[in-house]
Amino acid sequence: MAVAEDDSPFPPHVVTALTEQLPAVAESTIATIVVEVPSYAGAFSGDMGRTIERAVQVALGGFLNLATGGGDPSRPIGPALDGAYALGRGEARSGRSMDALLAAFRVGARVSWRHMSGAAVAAGMSAEGLARFAELVFAYIDQLSASSVAGHADELASTGRARRRHLERLAAVLVAGRPLHDLTAAAERAEWLPPRTLTAVLLPETHARAVLSTLDVRTLVSAEELPAGDLPGPERVALLVPDAEGRGRGPLLAALQGKDAVVGPPRSWTAAQASYARAQRAVQLGLRAEGTAPLDTEERLAELVLRADxxxxxxxxxxxxxxxxxxxxxxxxxxxxxxxxxxxxxxxxxxxxxxxxxxxxxxxxxxxxxxxxxxxxxxxxxxxxxxxxxxxxxxx
Missing domain, CATH: 1.10.10 (Arc Repressor Mutant, subunit A)
Incomplete structure (x- = not known):
């Protein structure tokens, strides 16, 4: 909801009274947020607290400037909206949801309205003006909240795309069997905690999304195109599934029922290429599973050896x-x-x-x-x- 910039209902002496209250309103707003939104208590200490206090004063001042009809009409609350957008991005970078920030906005609106309306009434603001004042306060808070939500979403989208690229790159270097220093560097860039083992799974791309929802969240998806000439059947993707050895192999095979999947052996995560190569070879040789079960290469070793040449x-x-x-x-x-x-x-x-x-x-x-x-x-x-x-x- 945009805040209109029509004629101001605020007489000059009311504007002066409200302006004088801004530092006290900002201080009271922050104190109340610390109490009512505990997750922000630490953020308001030290230099960070003073920075946020100044930001609150800028937001309040921007509102007052807009509400009283002052300032540049082409960018009425640009700095305040930019600040709210940056707050949203900061929340995303800190790994927090928008819940705490939106709660802080609600607290800020309530506290600001209580103090500033009191000052306006004391300065002689009319009932009509007070109603308009309330409308502007909460419309302004809505705009700040929307800007923060946009910043949070944009940051998540940006970091999410970057991390997906790093994870895809990690899968590619693992499948390619690159040297250990390349693997560890790629894992660090992707912020990926290496498991004990990785098991390669080849399956049609159409089944990959459904299967991924049932597997370890660290499962990697290779974005590399598998050679169509060497791998008959539908277009396949490669998954690298963490710690699917021993008792973990049964649940993996169960999750792959009816998915036309080929499962390689578990290998140390740094030797995932060997698992991928085994699964790829099974597809190239035309090995087939019985019924809807996935093709488990661990159960077909003799055929793999005999069909090697x-x-x-x-x-x-x-x-x-x-x-x-x-x-x-x-x-x-x-x-x-x-x-x-x-x-x-x-x-x-x-x-x-x-x-x-x-x-x-x-x-x-x-x-x-x-x-x-x-x-x-x-x-x-x-x-x-x-x-x-x-x-x-x-x-x-």
Missing amino acids: ATALADLRTRVLAPLDRVGATAREKLVETLRSWLLHHGRRDRVAAELFVHPQTVRYRMGQLRDLFGDRLDDPRTVLELTVALAVPAT
């Missing part, structure tokens, strides 16, 4: 399964299936039969065929190792 695995499979080239495709498929189960169950025929849903005699028959094809090599430890590796991951 896809061409070498294919060459190994071709070489060690060469004896099966002498049978037809249908027979080959059944024999490969039986051989894989036989290797995994260490030759226990009943378990192989149960897994394949066939009679134990069928397993005996097929193993006889395999021995005819492979000969004594099925008893050679090296051949058994190579067959186990070759058949551990189904061919794609």
Whole structure:
């Protein structure tokens, strides 16, 4: 609400009386604020107290100048509004909400009105003038409050943007595996308290916001674009989640249900790049989770190892399964299936039969065929190792 600058209802002798009261009103206002807004008690001691007292006098003087029709009409209360704006920014920088400052404004309005209205009445102000005086006082306080709120919001927005940039930079240097001095410097700039470990999570960008609301507030989001050519599927972002090891891993996996997420291993926060690289590799290799559960790379280590060199695995499979080239495709498929189960169950025929849903005699028959094809090599430890590796991951 803007304060109008029409003709003043204040006679000169009333203006003089009010002007003489300004120092006393300022002193009384500050004393009352200290009592009624305890969080400001410390701020009003020493030099800071004298600075604030002068600011209160400027605000009161600016009001009186406006209310009585004096001053520059182009900037009627500019200094006072600027001061209120600066107070709001200062509150934000101190980490405080606007509650205390707005309470101080309300106290100031009440105390100022009580003292100044008393002085105005004593000086002979009319009832009509007193009503107008009250309207101007509270309209002025509204303007000061609004200016402080704007300053508080602007400071939060400014510092918030700066901190977000620092946090994004920290995530970037962690993902890149930069040297320790770069990591610690980035963490200090971001005012980020390092955890014991970080766990990388890759998930579609569309799910990131919902997941972040359930995770540790120190979770970092990498703003780096993941190479689209190397990471199939939807566009993904990387989260670095603090202290999600041990018992903390279960809640993380639960929070990622249905989010098409890939979870790396927990690593020391300075080695977060290793967790990120593991998760990224799992996506690149096309590993898939079952159902709606996230892909937990800690449960898929054997596949990650075996798929690390896809061409070498294919060459190994071709070489060690060469004896099966002498049978037809249908027979080959059944024999490969039986051989894989036989290797995994260490030759226990009943378990192989149960897994394949066939009679134990069928397993005996097929193993006889395999021995005819492979000969004594099925008893050679090296051949058994190579067959186990070759058949551990189904061919794609």
